[in-house]
Amino acid sequence: MQSDPTLLASFLLLLPLVLPGQPQLVRSALNSMDGSGTFQCVVHLPNNSIFLQQLEQLQTTLQDLIGKYEQQLSRVKEYAHTTEDQDSQTLELSHMLESRNPGVTVSQFDNPAFNLLHLELEGAQELVSQLQAKAGVSGAMELIRQLRNQVTNASLALKLLADSDYRSFQEEVDILESRLSECEREKEQEQSSTYPGPPLAPGSCTHGGLQKVSRPLVLKLNWRGLQYKAGAWGRDSAPNPSSSLYWVSPLRADGRYFDYYRLHKSYDDLVLLKHYEQWKMGYGDGSGNTVYKNFMYFNYYGTRDIAKVDLSSNTLVLRRSLPGATYNNRFSYAAVPWTTLDFAGDEKGLWVLYATEESKGNLVISRLNDSTLEVEQTWYTSQYKPALSGAFMACGVLYALRSLSTRQEEIFYAYDTTTSQEHHLSIRLDKMLETLHGINYCPWDHKLYVYNDGFLINYDLTFLTLQEKLPSSPIKKPSGASALSKPIKPTSPPGQETP
Structure with a gap:
């Protein structure tokens, strides 16, 4: 047979069995090698079957040991390859470490x-x-x-x-x-x-847009109680009001009907609940009302009409239909029902925010003539009004909010009516309770006045300097709108009505 290391090892393992004083398993072993290198081996074994079984067991054990050895040798080779790969990665990373920090040695990070x-x-x-x-x-x-x-x-x-x-x-x-x-x-x-530069003058728009909102200042609970969760409040939103008039208008507990409001001549009077005038109106709808130049503007109950009341006498002086506007809770703000018409005043005038069937529920901005309530110009935005939690105007720019949680809102969207451009923001606004109802901006003190589930709170607004003006991007035309900015003309001349 050919010389085989395995068989040779088997033969060598058998040699110790031939020891003095022990029964011989192998009586004689004759071997020779021919010229071709073939090893000839003749072994004479005894006929004892017990010894033969032991020999077979030894042979089996030897084969098992050889198999385990080969398996361990294979694993060692695999580990060697893995170690080489890790050494290569470590060398590359060590060069990166040394280039950034020469004092760090490779031994510290192996x-x-x-x-x-x-x-x-x-x-x-x-x-x-x-x-x-x-x-x-x-x-x-x-x-x-x-x-x-x-x-x-x-x-x-x-x-x-x-x-x-x-x-x-x-x-x-x-x-x-x-x-x-x-x-x-x-x-x-x-x-x-x-370093914001010089303080922003009351009613001034020499800035680059809204930058941040302060933490809320909680003034007090509305005078009617905690169950009156919906409503609005604020200051006269004219740029230069003739008086520091504050107004509060809680809705009924149903969150819709606007019947009573109070007027305070100063902030101290409001805080101390003294020197106020309380009026009953009886035909308001929702919490979208605002005060501009000593007149209150609101949605007339159950209609698409704009109503104008003289606060000095609580007299309805004008009522006019808003063409195309939806009403009766159609396309209201998210979680704030009965806000189909939302009025706002700022440095540029009087505005109404609403939606139409033509805009498919997207928010529409219209600037009003505060004397006649006629629509002077209209802009279409790309934001679905029922997805917003509220909006306000400042210097002719619409700022839209969405709810992030029960304790935080985000001013995430702005539309500039001067340029018909939109841009996206991320300005966080903390709140005391979950729902913001009436949101009114006052240009005189640059504050937001918010009715938060029955509580009167306000925020200080900070604006960017003109050098830090926010970039804008062109707004896409909504489906069904022929222009970004166009005047709306009523189909028939609206007449003045009285309740």
Whole structure:
């Protein structure tokens, strides 16, 4: 037979069986090798069957051991390939580390995954340093210092526990990066408002648009009680009001019928509930009313009509139909029923926000003649009105809100009627309770007056300087609208009516 290492090993393993004083399993072994290299071996075995069985068992055990050896050898080869791959990755990452931080040696980070985390932490440290260099407000500096400490602690923990599971560290790095990005965004907004230039004059539009909204100031509960959750309140929204008149108009508990309102001659009178006039009107519909130049404008009950009341005498002086407008809760704001007509006043005049069947429910802006209530011009937006939680006008720009949660709104959309352009925003607005009802802007003090589930709250608005004006993008024409901006002419001359 040919010489085989396996058989040779088997033969050698049998040799120790031939020991002095022990029964011989192999009585003689004759061997020779011919000229071709073939090894000839003759073994004389005893006829004892017990010894033969033991020999067979030894042969089987030997084969098992050889098989296990080959299996382990295969695994060693696989591990060798894996180690070579990891060494290659480690070498590449070590070059990256050395290029960014010459003081870091490869021996400190022998795991490629941890090297990636270390690089991310280094990027976070650089971002913290940049933010700290730009910071100019003590509160922001404290936050940045806290973030720097957290990044440093995470980096140290990464070095100490390099042999442990790195997934938890990856999550921590992700959280830190998210907080740093949020801090950077807030810091940019804070820096742009740190030096806002000269104070904005009452009724002025020399700015680049809305930048941020303050935290809410909760004034008080409306005078009728907590069950009167829907309503509106505010100041005269004319740019230069003749008096500092404040008004409050809760709706009935059904959230629709507008019957009573109160007038206060000053803020102190409103807070102290003194020196007020209380009037009953009896034909208002919803919480979309506003006050402009000492007249209250609202939706006449059950119609598409605009009503105008003289607040000095509580007299209905004019009532006119709004052509094409839907009514009776058709296309109201989300979670705010009976707001089919929403009136607003600002530096540019008197406005009404509504929807039509022609616009397929998208919000429509119309500027009104405050004397005759005729529509002077109309703009179509791309926003579906029932998807909005409210809107207001400031310097001829519509700002639309949507609800993010029970405690926060977002001013996410703006439409400039001067340029017929829209742009998207992300300005957060905190709220005390879930639903914002009447939202009214006052140009005189640049505040928002909001009726929040029965409570009277207000916000200070901050505007960008002209150099920081927000970019705008062309608005798409909604289906069925022939122009972005066009006058609306009624089909028949509306006449003046009385209730």
